[in-house]
Amino acid sequence: MFGVVLWSDQSAGKAVIWCEDHGDLAFYSEADCGTEVLLGAGDLVKFELSMERQFRYAHKPELVSDSFSSGLAEALLPTSQINEQTKDRDRMSAEILPFRPRAGRETMDIAVRQRG
Secondary structure, three states, rough: OEEEEEEEOOOOOOOEEOOOOOOOOOOEHHHOOOOOOOOOOOOOEEEEEEEEEEEEEEEEEEEEEEOOOOOOHOOOOOHHHHHHHHHHHHHHHOOOOOOOOOOOHHHHHHHHHHHO
C-alpha cells in the first residue's frame, strides 16, 4: 500500500498515514513494528497494512519520497477552521445574478401537466 504521512512525531516514532485506497487512516508506531524509519508530514511511503481491533496499522514503511505532499494535512482541514475574515471577504466579493423564468415557460409546464 502507498500513503502520505499526515502527522508524525519523530521523537516518539509515531505517524498517521492517509492510504491510497482512501479508506481509514493507518497508524504507525516504531515500537510496535521494531523498525526505525523517520517519517515526516508529507512523506510518500510504501508499507504493509494490517487490521487489528477495527484499526489499520502500517508495518515495514519505506520512504518513497520525502516532502511529496507537504501541504496535504492543511488542505484537509475542515472549512470551519478557515479564517473568518477570509470567508467574509469572499462573501462580499460575490456577484449574485438573479435567474428569471424564460418567456413561454408557463405554457410548456401546462402542456406537460395535461399529458400526464
